[in-house]
Amino acid sequence: MAVESSARETGQARLPTRWGTFRIHGFQADNGGEHVALVMGDPAAAEAPLVRVHSECLTGDALFSQRCDCGPQLEAAMQRIGEAGEGVLVYLRQEGRGIGLLNKIRAYGVQDEAGADTVEANEVLGFAADARDYGVAASMLGALGVTAVRLMTNNPAKVEGLEAAGVRVIERLPLLAGRNPHNHAYLETKAAKFGHHFEP
Numbered sequence: 001m002a003v004e005s006s007a008r009e010t011g012q013a014r015l016p017t018r019w020g021t022f023r024i025h026g027f028q029a030d031n032g033g034e035h036v037a038l039v040m041g042d043p044a045a046a047e048a049p050l051v052r053v054h055s056e057c058l059t060g061d062a063l064f065s066q067r068c069d070c071g072p073q074l075e076a077a078m079q080r081i082g083e084a085g086e087g088v089l090v091y092l093r094q095e096g097r098g099i100g101l102l103n104k105i106r107a108y109g110v111q112d113e114a115g116a117d118t119v120e121a122n123e124v125l126g127f128a129a130d131a132r133d134y135g136v137a138a139s140m141l142g143a144l145g146v147t148a149v150r151l152m153t154n155n156p157a158k159v160e161g162l163e164a165a166g167v168r169v170i171e172r173l174p175l176l177a178g179r180n181p182h183n184h185a186y187l188e189t190k191a192a193k194f195g196h197h198f199e200p
Protein backbone atom coordinates (compact mmCIF):
# COMPACT_ATOMS: atom_id res chain seq x y z
CA MET A 1 0.00 0.00 0.00
CA ALA A 2 1.33 3.45 -0.88
CA VAL A 3 2.00 5.58 2.17
CA GLU A 4 -0.86 7.95 2.90
CA SER A 5 0.11 11.12 4.66
CA SER A 6 -2.89 13.40 4.45
CA ALA A 7 -6.63 13.31 3.94
CA ARG A 8 -9.29 15.87 3.11
CA GLU A 9 -12.84 15.82 4.38
CA THR A 10 -15.44 15.07 1.72
CA GLY A 11 -18.73 15.27 3.65
CA GLN A 12 -20.50 14.46 6.91
CA ALA A 13 -23.85 13.20 8.17
CA ARG A 14 -25.75 11.88 11.23
CA LEU A 15 -25.07 8.27 12.17
CA PRO A 16 -27.40 6.81 14.82
CA THR A 17 -25.98 3.62 16.41
CA ARG A 18 -26.69 1.28 19.34
CA TRP A 19 -24.39 3.48 21.43
CA GLY A 20 -25.81 6.86 20.51
CA THR A 21 -25.83 9.23 17.58
CA PHE A 22 -22.47 10.06 16.03
CA ARG A 23 -21.59 12.26 13.09
CA ILE A 24 -19.81 10.34 10.37
CA HIS A 25 -17.14 12.30 8.49
CA GLY A 26 -15.83 10.99 5.16
CA PHE A 27 -12.18 11.52 4.22
CA GLN A 28 -10.18 10.88 1.09
CA ALA A 29 -6.45 10.25 1.44
CA ASP A 30 -3.91 11.63 -1.00
CA ASN A 31 -3.59 8.20 -2.68
CA GLY A 32 -7.38 7.90 -3.07
CA GLY A 33 -7.99 5.75 0.04
CA GLU A 34 -11.39 6.24 1.70
CA HIS A 35 -11.62 6.48 5.50
CA VAL A 36 -14.21 7.61 8.03
CA ALA A 37 -14.31 9.16 11.50
CA LEU A 38 -17.27 8.86 13.87
CA VAL A 39 -17.50 11.88 16.12
CA MET A 40 -19.57 12.34 19.27
CA GLY A 41 -19.82 15.56 21.28
CA ASP A 42 -17.31 18.35 20.65
CA PRO A 43 -13.88 16.67 20.84
CA ALA A 44 -12.17 19.77 19.42
CA ALA A 45 -13.10 21.60 22.61
CA ALA A 46 -11.76 18.84 24.89
CA GLU A 47 -8.16 18.85 26.12
CA ALA A 48 -7.56 15.21 25.16
CA PRO A 49 -10.71 13.36 24.03
CA LEU A 50 -11.26 9.61 24.06
CA VAL A 51 -10.08 8.26 20.69
CA ARG A 52 -9.99 4.86 19.01
CA VAL A 53 -7.94 4.42 15.82
CA HIS A 54 -9.35 1.15 14.49
CA SER A 55 -7.81 -0.77 11.59
CA GLU A 56 -10.37 -2.28 9.23
CA CYS A 57 -11.01 -6.00 9.64
CA LEU A 58 -13.91 -7.06 7.43
CA THR A 59 -13.88 -10.58 8.82
CA GLY A 60 -13.92 -9.46 12.46
CA ASP A 61 -15.81 -6.15 12.26
CA ALA A 62 -18.61 -7.28 9.93
CA LEU A 63 -18.53 -11.08 9.59
CA PHE A 64 -18.28 -12.11 13.27
CA SER A 65 -14.91 -13.89 12.90
CA GLN A 66 -13.42 -15.18 16.11
CA ARG A 67 -9.90 -15.48 14.66
CA CYS A 68 -9.16 -12.03 16.05
CA ASP A 69 -10.47 -9.56 18.64
CA CYS A 70 -11.37 -6.71 16.24
CA GLY A 71 -15.18 -6.87 16.32
CA PRO A 72 -15.52 -6.85 20.12
CA GLN A 73 -12.86 -4.10 20.33
CA LEU A 74 -14.83 -1.97 17.86
CA GLU A 75 -18.03 -2.42 19.86
CA ALA A 76 -16.28 -1.72 23.17
CA ALA A 77 -14.69 1.46 21.81
CA MET A 78 -18.01 2.77 20.46
CA GLN A 79 -19.71 1.91 23.75
CA ARG A 80 -17.07 3.79 25.74
CA ILE A 81 -17.33 6.88 23.52
CA GLY A 82 -21.13 6.68 23.82
CA GLU A 83 -20.93 6.49 27.62
CA ALA A 84 -18.49 9.42 27.73
CA GLY A 85 -20.73 11.37 25.34
CA GLU A 86 -17.61 12.58 23.55
CA GLY A 87 -14.86 11.12 21.45
CA VAL A 88 -13.69 10.03 18.02
CA LEU A 89 -13.50 6.66 16.31
CA VAL A 90 -11.12 6.85 13.34
CA TYR A 91 -11.92 3.86 11.12
CA LEU A 92 -8.88 3.30 8.92
CA ARG A 93 -9.24 1.16 5.81
CA GLN A 94 -5.89 -0.53 6.44
CA GLU A 95 -7.20 -4.10 6.18
CA GLY A 96 -4.93 -6.93 7.21
CA ARG A 97 -2.43 -4.60 8.92
CA GLY A 98 -2.11 -2.77 5.60
CA ILE A 99 -1.75 -5.72 3.17
CA GLY A 100 -5.41 -5.73 2.13
CA LEU A 101 -8.31 -8.15 2.53
CA LEU A 102 -7.37 -10.70 -0.13
CA ASN A 103 -3.78 -10.93 1.06
CA LYS A 104 -5.01 -11.30 4.65
CA ILE A 105 -7.12 -14.27 3.55
CA ARG A 106 -4.03 -15.75 1.87
CA ALA A 107 -2.11 -15.17 5.11
CA TYR A 108 -4.87 -16.93 7.08
CA GLY A 109 -4.49 -19.85 4.64
CA VAL A 110 -0.74 -20.00 5.29
CA GLN A 111 -1.48 -20.02 9.03
CA ASP A 112 -3.98 -22.87 8.61
CA GLU A 113 -1.90 -24.98 6.26
CA ALA A 114 1.70 -24.34 7.34
CA GLY A 115 1.19 -23.67 11.04
CA ALA A 116 2.71 -20.20 10.64
CA ASP A 117 1.81 -17.52 13.15
CA THR A 118 0.36 -14.16 12.08
CA VAL A 119 3.81 -12.57 11.63
CA GLU A 120 5.43 -15.54 9.85
CA ALA A 121 2.50 -15.85 7.42
CA ASN A 122 2.92 -12.23 6.27
CA GLU A 123 6.63 -12.82 5.80
CA VAL A 124 6.10 -16.06 3.82
CA LEU A 125 3.99 -14.00 1.42
CA GLY A 126 6.68 -11.31 1.13
CA PHE A 127 4.98 -8.65 3.26
CA ALA A 128 6.11 -6.73 6.32
CA ALA A 129 4.61 -8.04 9.56
CA ASP A 130 2.77 -4.73 9.96
CA ALA A 131 2.49 -2.41 6.95
CA ARG A 132 0.31 0.25 8.59
CA ASP A 133 1.01 3.96 8.60
CA TYR A 134 -0.69 6.44 10.92
CA GLY A 135 -0.08 9.67 8.98
CA VAL A 136 -3.57 9.68 7.54
CA ALA A 137 -5.13 9.12 10.98
CA ALA A 138 -3.16 12.10 12.32
CA SER A 139 -4.35 14.18 9.38
CA MET A 140 -8.00 13.20 10.03
CA LEU A 141 -7.73 14.01 13.73
CA GLY A 142 -6.13 17.35 12.87
CA ALA A 143 -9.00 18.16 10.49
CA LEU A 144 -11.40 17.46 13.38
CA GLY A 145 -9.45 19.85 15.63
CA VAL A 146 -7.96 17.08 17.77
CA THR A 147 -4.22 17.27 18.50
CA ALA A 148 -4.01 15.37 21.82
CA VAL A 149 -5.80 12.13 22.67
CA ARG A 150 -6.52 9.49 25.27
CA LEU A 151 -6.04 6.46 23.01
CA MET A 152 -7.85 3.15 23.41
CA THR A 153 -5.34 0.52 22.25
CA ASN A 154 -3.14 -2.34 23.45
CA ASN A 155 -0.62 -1.73 20.66
CA PRO A 156 2.54 0.24 21.55
CA ALA A 157 3.41 0.69 17.83
CA LYS A 158 0.11 2.51 17.32
CA VAL A 159 0.98 4.97 20.12
CA GLU A 160 4.44 5.51 18.61
CA GLY A 161 3.09 5.80 15.06
CA LEU A 162 0.55 8.46 16.03
CA GLU A 163 3.10 10.39 18.06
CA ALA A 164 5.57 10.28 15.15
CA ALA A 165 2.77 11.70 12.97
CA GLY A 166 2.26 14.61 15.38
CA VAL A 167 -0.59 13.46 17.68
CA ARG A 168 0.10 13.81 21.41
CA VAL A 169 -0.97 10.60 23.16
CA ILE A 170 -1.64 11.79 26.72
CA GLU A 171 -2.75 8.38 27.94
CA ARG A 172 -3.06 4.80 26.61
CA LEU A 173 -6.27 3.10 27.72
CA PRO A 174 -6.35 -0.72 27.45
CA LEU A 175 -9.06 -2.15 25.17
CA LEU A 176 -9.48 -5.73 26.29
CA ALA A 177 -12.38 -7.50 24.59
CA GLY A 178 -13.21 -10.64 22.68
CA ARG A 179 -10.61 -13.18 23.84
CA ASN A 180 -11.84 -16.68 22.89
CA PRO A 181 -10.39 -20.15 22.25
CA HIS A 182 -9.97 -19.43 18.50
CA ASN A 183 -7.90 -16.26 18.94
CA HIS A 184 -5.90 -17.17 22.04
CA ALA A 185 -2.71 -18.12 20.13
CA TYR A 186 -3.07 -15.06 17.84
CA LEU A 187 -3.28 -12.74 20.86
CA GLU A 188 -0.28 -14.46 22.47
CA THR A 189 1.72 -13.90 19.25
CA LYS A 190 0.74 -10.22 19.24
CA ALA A 191 1.96 -9.87 22.82
CA ALA A 192 5.23 -11.75 22.14
CA LYS A 193 6.13 -10.25 18.74
CA PHE A 194 4.47 -6.82 18.67
CA GLY A 195 4.49 -6.08 22.41
CA HIS A 196 0.72 -5.71 22.76
CA HIS A 197 -0.29 -5.15 26.39
CA PHE A 198 -3.02 -7.53 27.52
CA GLU A 199 -2.81 -7.03 31.27
CA PRO A 200 -6.07 -5.61 32.70
Ligand SMILES: Nc1nc2c(ncn2[C@@H]2O[C@H](COP(=O)(O)OP(=O)(O)OP(=O)(O)O)[C@@H](O)[C@H]2O)c(=O)[nH]1
Binds near residue numbers: 056095098153175
Ligand atom coordinates in the same frame (compact mmCIF):
# COMPACT_ATOMS: atom_id res chain seq x y z
N1 LIG B 1 -2.03 -9.70 7.81
C1 LIG B 1 -2.82 -10.05 8.82
N2 LIG B 1 -3.62 -9.13 9.35
C2 LIG B 1 -4.38 -9.50 10.38
C3 LIG B 1 -4.38 -10.79 10.91
N3 LIG B 1 -5.25 -10.84 11.94
C4 LIG B 1 -5.77 -9.60 12.02
N4 LIG B 1 -5.27 -8.79 11.10
C5 LIG B 1 -5.52 -7.36 10.87
O1 LIG B 1 -4.92 -6.67 11.95
C6 LIG B 1 -5.56 -5.41 12.13
C7 LIG B 1 -5.84 -5.25 13.61
O2 LIG B 1 -4.60 -5.29 14.22
P1 LIG B 1 -4.38 -5.82 15.68
O3 LIG B 1 -2.92 -6.09 15.84
O4 LIG B 1 -5.37 -6.91 15.99
O5 LIG B 1 -4.78 -4.69 16.62
P2 LIG B 1 -4.17 -3.27 16.64
O6 LIG B 1 -5.14 -2.41 15.89
O7 LIG B 1 -2.76 -3.23 16.18
O8 LIG B 1 -4.11 -2.99 18.19
P3 LIG B 1 -5.29 -2.54 19.11
O9 LIG B 1 -5.36 -1.06 18.96
O10 LIG B 1 -4.90 -2.96 20.47
O11 LIG B 1 -6.53 -3.23 18.61
C8 LIG B 1 -6.79 -5.42 11.24
O12 LIG B 1 -6.48 -4.67 10.07
C9 LIG B 1 -6.94 -6.91 10.89
O13 LIG B 1 -7.54 -7.10 9.61
C10 LIG B 1 -3.50 -11.75 10.33
O14 LIG B 1 -3.39 -12.90 10.76
N5 LIG B 1 -2.75 -11.33 9.29
Ligand SMILES: [Zn+2]
Binds near residue numbers: 060061069070071
Ligand atom coordinates in the same frame (compact mmCIF):
# COMPACT_ATOMS: atom_id res chain seq x y z
ZN1 LIG C 1 -9.63 -8.76 13.03
